[in-house]
Structure formats: structure tokens, C-alpha cells
Amino acid sequence: MSRFIQNYNQHLTEAERTDDVLVLQQRAGRPAWVLETEGRVRATAEATEFLSAALVALVHDEALVDRFAAAFAGSLPWVAFLPEADQLVFVAEAADTLRACASIGRYTEFASLVDDWRNTAEIWSDPALAASLSADIIDPLNEPVNATD
Known part of the structure; x- marks a missing residue:
């Protein structure tokens, strides 16, 4: 999650290009987020x-x-x-x-x-x-x- 926040534009651009789903893992047992x-x-x-x-x-x-x-x-x-x-x-x-x-x-x-x-x-x-x-x-x-x- 923190790496995504630091470079969110780069991650979103790559996900758009590849049509990948982004799974953002959080710490301390908090639920993961899925972006598509x-x-x-x-x-x-x-x-x-x-x-x-x-x-x-x-x-x-x-x-x-x-x-x-x-x-x-x-x-x-x-x-x-x-x-x-x-x-x-x-x-x-x-x-x-x-x-x-x-x-x-x-x-x-x-x-x-x-x-x-x-x-x-x-x-x-x-x-x-x-x-x-x-x-x-x-x-x-x-x-x-x-x-x-």
C-alpha cells in the first residue's frame, strides 16, 4: 500500500497498459484493496x-x-x-x-x-x-x- 501511494501514477499507468488488477496489501491484518x-x-x-x-x-x-x-x-x-x-x-x-x-x-x-x-x-x-x-x-x-x- 505504501509503495502504491508513493508512486501511484506509475502503478496506475502500468495497470492500465497491461489491464492488470492491482492488489494493495495492508499491514496489521487489515483487508487488502483491489483496484481495477x-x-x-x-x-x-x-x-x-x-x-x-x-x-x-x-x-x-x-x-x-x-x-x-x-x-x-x-x-x-x-x-x-x-x-x-x-x-x-x-x-x-x-x-x-x-x-x-x-x-x-x-x-x-x-x-x-x-x-x-x-x-x-x-x-x-x-x-x-x-x-x-x-x-x-x-x-x-x-x-x-x-x-x-
Whole structure:
């Protein structure tokens, strides 16, 4: 970061010439900053919108959704722990959420969705844990608990 500040014009000129992305590292655990040209950001946004629209079309095509879900499980191995029906739900939700995120240029909701599904797959990977969490609840939830019991 300090080298960039000292010679920012030189760094920006070189990055413009090469179409490189500048990553500015900070000290003391502070987050890095990423600088790129507006043209590069717009191109990435357009490509992401196109790809997300294509994914949505794939996952909503009854003839392709099973094959797509299987291929997707290959790129995210933890998806294989999900029950087959949940794999299809995950793939559809991921594509729909990605498309919505691409339309506004913010992907935090997509990352959150993937994390939630990864956590679900982790539960399914432990058969004892999955069984205990899937079991019926014996005590009714709609009755208040007596504080004296």
C-alpha cells in the first residue's frame, strides 16, 4: 500500500497498459484493496450476468437438471453428501441467487447461500448427526415449559 501511494501514477499507468488488477496489501491484518479499471469491472459484470442466466436456464430445464446437478457435484464435492432431492434444490437456488446477485453486482447473498448448503452437507456427511437432527421431536413445541418442573 505504501509503495502504491508513493508512486501511484506509475502503478496506475502500468495497470492500465497491461489491464492488470492491482492488489494493495495492508499491514496489521487489515483487508487488502483491489483496484481495477471500470471497463474490466463492467466486462466481468456482463459475463457474470450472461453465465448466471445460462445456469438458470439449465437448472430449470427438466431434461438437463439431473445431469447438471451431477456435474455440479463434481465441481463442489461436498454436494454429493446432500440427498438427491436437496442437490436439485441447491443447484436451482444457487443459479437463481447468482443471477439475482449479478443483476445488482453484490455477491454476499450467494456466498451465504453456498455456506448454508455446505453446512447442511456437513450434517448429512455424519449419518448419526443427520439421524438425530431428522428425528421427530417428542416434546410438543407449542406448549410453554413450566419453570417449576
